[in-house]
Amino acid sequence: MDYVQAHYPEGFAHCFGCGRLNAHGHHVQTRWVEGKGRATFEPEPQHMAMPGFVYGGLVASLIDCHSIGTAAAAASEARGVDIRSEGAPRYVTGSLHVDFVKPTPLGPPLELRAWAVEIGERKVVVESELSADGEVTAKGRVVAVRLPASMGG
Amino acid sequence: MDYVQAHYPEGFAHCFGCGRLNAHGHHVQTRWVEGKGRATFEPEPQHMAMPGFVYGGLVASLIDCHSIGTAAAAASEARGVDIRSEGAPRYVTGSLHVDFVKPTPLGPPLELRAWAVEIGERKVVVESELSADGEVTAKGRVVAVRLPASMGG
Numbered sequence: 001m002d003y004v005q006a007h008y009p010e011g012f013a014h015c016f017g018c019g020r021l022n023a024h025g026h027h028v029q030t031r032w033v034e035g036k037g038r039a040t041f042e043p044e045p046q047h048m049a050m051p052g053f054v055y056g057g058l059v060a061s062l063i064d065c066h067s068i069g070t071a072a073a074a075a076s077e078a079r080g081v082d083i084r085s086e087g088a089p090r091y092v093t094g095s096l097h098v099d100f101v102k103p104t105p106l107g108p109p110l111e112l113r114a115w116a117v118e119i120g121e122r123k124v125v126v127e128s129e130l131s132a133d134g135e136v137t138a139k140g141r142v143v144a145v146r147l148p149a150s151m152g153g
Numbered sequence: 154m155d156y157v158q159a160h161y162p163e164g165f166a167h168c169f170g171c172g173r174l175n176a177h178g179h180h181v182q183t184r185w186v187e188g189k190g191r192a193t194f195e196p197e198p199q200h201m202a203m204p205g206f207v208y209g210g211l212v213a214s215l216i217d218c219h220s221i222g223t224a225a226a227a228a229s230e231a232r233g234v235d236i237r238s239e240g241a242p243r244y245v246t247g248s249l250h251v252d253f254v255k256p257t258p259l260g261p262p263l264e265l266r267a268w269a270v271e272i273g274e275r276k277v278v279v280e281s282e283l284s285a286d287g288e289v290t291a292k293g294r295v296v297a298v299r300l301p302a303s304m305g306g
Contacts (some may be wrong), residue, residue, distance in 0.1 A: 016200050016208040024199040026210075046177040047169050049245070055169040056246045057179075057217050061210025092202070093209045097250045 003029035004037070004069040007088040017065035028062060030069030030114075032077070037070030037114040037126075043106055054104040054132075063128050063140035064096050066112045071124035071144035074116035091124065091144035104130065104137040114140070122146045156182035157190070157222040160241040170218035181215060183222030183267075185230070190223030190267040190279075196259055207257040207285075216281050216293035217249050219265045224277035224297035227269035244277065244297035257283065257290040267293070275299045 005018045005028065013021045018028040030037045041062055049055045072088040075081075081089075104110065114128035128140040158171045158181065166174045171181040183190045194215055202208045225241040228234075234242075257263065267281035281293040 012203055014204060015202050017210045019201075022199060022201070046175060048172075048175070049168050050165055051167060055214075056249065057170045057210070057214025060213040060217065060249055060251075061208075064210050064213065092256075093253050095250070095252045096209065096213055097248070098213075099248045100246050103245075 002084065003031050004073050004083065004088050005029060007083045008090060009087055012090045015065065017061050018069060026061065026065070028065040028069065030066050030073065032070075032073040035074075035077075035115065037066060037073055037112070037128075039066045039069075039112040041110045041112070043110065045106070048106050049103070052106055054106045054110070056098075056100060059100070059104060059130055059138050060096060060098045062110065062112060063098055063114075063130060063138065064093055064142060067114050067126040067128055067140060067142035068093060068144050070114035070126050070128070071116065071142070074126070075119055075124050075146070078119050090147045092147060094123070094143040094145040097141040099139045100137070101139060102135070102137050105132050108132045155237065156184050157226050157236065157241050158182060160236045161243060162240055165243045168218065170214050171222060179214065179218070181218040181222065183219050183226065185223075185226040188227075188230075188268065190219060190226055190265070190281075192219045192222075192265040194263045194265070196263065198259070201259050202256070205259055207259045207263070209251075209253060212253070212257060212263075212283055212291045213249060213251045215263065215265060216251055216267075216283060216291065217246055217295060220267050220279040220281055220293060220295035221246060221297050223267035223279050223281070224269065224295070227279070228272055228277050228299070231272050243300045245300060247276070247296040247298040250294040252292045253290070254292060255288070255290050258285050261285045
């Protein structure tokens with residue numbers, strides 16, 4: 001399935017978290033399904049906090065990039081813009097908040113869902129949940145800020 | 154110089170962000186200097202958000218692990234515990250908040266400072282700043298929660 005980050009301009013496709021052109025990165029892929037951003041990520045064995053549990057920095061990173069992709073998709077939909085033909089607008093993170101609800105087991109794929117709770121001219125606020133084995137283990141809130149068009153946004 | 158994470162129990166020394174026993178991780182090292190946690194980190198070229206700037210997920214990860222190390226040091230000092238002889242207590246992240254004040258340039262070493270603003274029985278609240286080239290580019294606030302002694306805390 002098509003994903004948001006496939007439509008970032010080339011100059012904005014090198015992010016370690018979600019850039020399709022970063023050879024070493026996580027390659028987060030946000031799919032836009034029925035008004036929500038969805039993504040799945042499979043951590044590697046070294047991404048541990050302690051044996052058996054996912055490292056919180058990875059959880060924060062996934063929530064960050066997935067929320068930014070969701071902001072681009074949500075804002076585009078609200079404006080009637082098709083990112084497949086017009087490209088995805090580029091947002092950056094103004095602030096990132098993560099509540100670690102319970103430890104995230106290392107092993108099952110991680111499922112992310114995110115949705116916009118506020119869409120402004122330059123700012124989109126996105127809330128999200130990360131779950132493993134069907135249980136929510138972290139909740140996120142990201143303030144996404146649109147880059148000026150002169151910077152690629 | 155000695156650092157806090159050197160004194161985590163072996164079972165808690167595998168964290169991707171700060172575990173001395175994680176072969177692939179970031180190895181954040183928190184030094185306790187005059188009541189503050191300090192750390193320096195040199196990002197690798199692939200840790201980019203876009204060319205020339207550090208990936209926000211890395212900034213969040215560094216703030217997370219450095220704040221947890223600072224919580225252990227601050228709580229130990231407040232209790233008169235010497236972590237070099239008694240080991241560092243192990244905290245986990247309850248919540249992580251990062252304000253990205255401005256883009257962080259990719260190139261210079263990143264300097265982290267963190268300090269406790271609240272030290273409770275089980276909870277330590279830590280605030281922090283990350284800077285590059287002498288300018289603060291991100292501010293953090295972490296709620297650190299002590300693991301029960303039965304789990305290694």
